[in-house]
Amino acid sequence: MERREILDLHTHTVASGHAYCTLREMAKAASEKGLKVLGITEHAPKMPGTCHNYYFHNLKVVPRQMYGITLLLGAELNILDFDGNVDLSQRELENLDVVIASIHGPCIVKGTREDYTRAYLKVMENPYVNIIGHPDDSRYPSDYEQVIQGAKKYHKVIEMNNHSLSPQSFRKGAEENDREILSLCKELEVPVVLSSDAHMDTKIGDFTYIYPFLKEVNFPEELILNYSIEALRPYLNRFPQE
Numbered sequence: 001m002e003r004r005e006i007l008d009l010h011t012h013t014v015a016s017g018h019a020y021c022t023l024r025e026m027a028k029a030a031s032e033k034g035l036k037v038l039g040i041t042e043h044a045p046k047m048p049g050t051c052h053n054y055y056f057h058n059l060k061v062v063p064r065q066m067y068g069i070t071l072l073l074g075a076e077l078n079i080l081d082f083d084g085n086v087d088l089s090q091r092e093l094e095n096l097d098v099v100i101a102s103i104h105g106p107c108i109v110k111g112t113r114e115d116y117t118r119a120y121l122k123v124m125e126n127p128y129v130n131i132i133g134h135p136d137d138s139r140y141p142s143d144y145e146q147v148i149q150g151a152k153k154y155h156k157v158i159e160m161n162n163h164s165l166s167p168q169s170f171r172k173g174a175e176e177n178d179r180e181i182l183s184l185c186k187e188l189e190v191p192v193v194l195s196s197d198a199h200m201d202t203k204i205g206d207f208t209y210i211y212p213f214l215k216e217v218n219f220p221e222e223l224i225l226n227y228s229i230e231a232l233r234p235y236l237n238r239f240p241q242e
């Protein structure tokens, strides 16, 4: 029997400024799709149009159970420079359930492959960062061997981002890069998480563009964290109490 994904950790609501559903709509859609866990990871404050730091401070008011699913509330941080600085403080990060760190053009100056590689390696030293978001974007190239080795050393998860592979994506070179990333993760036994990066409820739990690549490299299921909460839990900051 095919194993089914029960979680999608990387999604955005209206609070991110360029996404279109509310948190409640997202939770409901996740439940209807049969997921057990939904991560809502709004863009951190340096992304133009996203929410203020106060949004992240006040997440305690949101119930972590809705429509029979567990909500993980976190952030998609912007890596701001090649020293791995990010746009929420350690005190702010400590209270988030799940933290993704990504490179986004509007939030970092242009660099070389060495610069971006260093940025990823430095951000992985941050104990509150759980996942490296869409490292498959050729606009911000990095040395994947070093990055995946870093993920192994610092106990981080590498994201396979469905949106990167979508025809709608601005990211470049994702196909080739994802092949290389998956091959290295397989070789070095580094876990990956499949993410939709949904900016609309219709995209939640959609990993269809990733499957052919998993098949192509014969990627081991035990390195995919989407099938069980137990497998995922050691890689999160915190998991809300039932």
Ligand SMILES: [Zn+2]
Residues within 6 Å of the ligand: 076, 102, 104, 133, 134
């Ligand atoms: Zn992103």
Ligand SMILES: [Zn+2]
Residues within 6 Å of the ligand: 010, 011, 012, 076, 197
């Ligand atoms: Zn995102």
